[in-house]
Each structure stands twice: as C-alpha cells, then as structure tokens.
Amino acid sequence: MALLEVEKLSKSYGSNTAVAEVGFHIDKGETYGLLGPNGAGKSTTISIIAGVLKADSGSVRIDGQEHGVSNAATKGQIGFVPQELALYPDLNAWDNLMFFARLYGLSGAKARSRCGEILEIIDLTDRAKENVSTFSGGMSRRLNIGVGMLNRPRLLILDEPAVGVDAQSRNAILESIQRQAADGVSVLYTTHYMEEAERLCDRVGIIDSGRIQAEGTQRELISQVGEDDTIVLSLGGGKDRAVRALKELSEVREVSVEGSEVRLLLKDARSVIARILEVVTASEAVLRSVEVQEPDLEAVFLHLTGKALRE
Ligand SMILES: Nc1ncnc2c1ncn2[C@@H]1O[C@H](COP(=O)(O)OP(=O)(O)OP(=O)(O)O)[C@@H](O)[C@H]1O
C-alpha cells in the first residue's frame, strides 16, 4: 500500500521548467531513490513533497490524504533533510537537537529521550557537547539527518545527504538510513551517485531534465533498456570444445574468445548460469574461474539520456 503518491508535479522558474509532470509512489517501508545529475530537478521535486515549495500543478498524497504546504496532519508524518545544512554552528549537537525537538512539540523527558536515541542512531553520542562549528563535514551531515528523524517520520526525505563526506561517514549515513527502513519507515532519497542508489534503494526513478525517464528495481531498469549481462569463463584444456557447445545455446547471444578467457553476452545471466556450467562440464573443459558481470545503473542512465551521470 502506497504511503506517498505523487502525480504530475510540475514547476517552472520563468521559462525554465525545473520539474515536468513527475509522478511516482512509495510503499510503506520502501526506499525509493531519485537518481539524476546536477540540475535534473531532484531538489525541486522533493522540496515540493516536503511541503517547503509550492508546485505549479500536480498532487501529493500521504497515506491517501491530500498534502500541501498548510496541511499539518500530513506534514507531521514527514521528516525532511535538506541539501543545505540547517544547523546552528554556535550550539553543540545536543542543543541543536533539543532546539528542533521543541519545534516539533517535544519537551521535557520526551525530548531528552528522543534526542538521546537520535545521537545513538547517527553515532554522535560522545560528541554531543561539542560545538557544531568544530564538526567535520561528515559529522554535520549526520546531525542534519538526525534532525530530520526527530519527529519519528513515516516518510523520511533526504536530499543528497552523503555529498562531500568521507567514506566512513558515508557508510554511517547509509547504515542509519537502512536501519530506519528496516523499522518500516518509507524513504525518499536523492543522489547522483549510482552506487548509493544501488546499495540503498528498492526502486529507483531516473530523472533528467525535470522528467522521470524510467523507474523500477535495478534489475527491471537494466532489462528495460535491454543491456546484456556478461559471463566471463576462464578455461584450460578443452576450451575449443566448450566454445563450440556454448555457441549452440540459444540463450547465448554472442561468444568471444581472448586467450583463455571466454566472454558470453546474454540476457539474465543468473538464470542461465547453471546451464552454462553444465555445458562446460559436459565438454570436459577445465574451468578455472567464472564471473558474472551485470550492467549497472550508470549504463542504464547512459542508455536513456546519452550522457554520463557525472560529467
Ligand atoms: N529558486 C530557483 N530559481 C530559479 N531556478 C531554479 C531555482 N531552483 C532550481 N532552479 C532550476 O531548476 C532546475 C532544477 O534544479 P534542482 O535544484 O531541482 O536540481 P537538482 O537535481 O537538485 O540538482 P543538484 O544535483 O545540483 O542539486 C535547474 O535548472 C535549476 O537551475
């Protein structure tokens, strides 16, 4: 059942169309990624969904309820982590959290207990009393995310939360989001890093020039654009016999040989791999190694838009 339903959202700045008829939905507990390059319309789309920007047209429903800038009931279900940091640098991490907790209507023991939980989730408990101005980029980002989780949102919206942070902080950020998803929170995540989308998202919408160009699971997206998988076999004695037999298989579209390496192009390698190994074994060739290479979202993006994600 969909927690978020977005229909035909459009937004223009003068003659520049930032978002054009964007539509998608996110189920309860699902993590959905908007993947696209700079200027694709990611921030505009999610700022509208978060209720901080007004669309020219289109609709956003949360749990079936019409959601807009002034609907407090639906707004209360959303946690928004904006692309720009929204923190007070002269306050420490604890005071920042307590300040925002009060904005969300938490006070006293409830506020303290929630802020303590958040510090654990974002792994900043032992830095709680340090001023945010002394924090690294990654620590500030984590605190920014913690603020977005304060009100126990059912939908957590994050705008490129792991940009410009070191690998360790990125890992901590992705893990904290995965834990929220495991707890049943729906997540809307924007990024221009396909690795993040692949690791985090159940489904991905590829956005470019304000439009969703394609969406689905990583597997679905790859099969939509018809990119082939590759199986690379390293063969010893009996290679030629094996190659002849492999060429007979209807599932294999192309076979190429380079030294001891045999590369097979085919659809959905995972479902064919057992058959391939059977054929190699029957031909009595010596199999040294086997590797399955699947096309990634970068390849899908390139196929759809004719350009690389990062130029
Ligand atoms: N306040 C604004 N005024 C005028 N144009 C804007 C404004 N905000 C966004 N735009 C334009 O709308 C388009 C989409 O911008 P948006 O910020 O949504 O992209 P994005 O996908 O978030 O990019 P990035 O990865 O750089 O954050 C861009 O062409 C941008 O220049």
Ligand SMILES: [Mg+2]
């Ligand atoms: Mg943006």
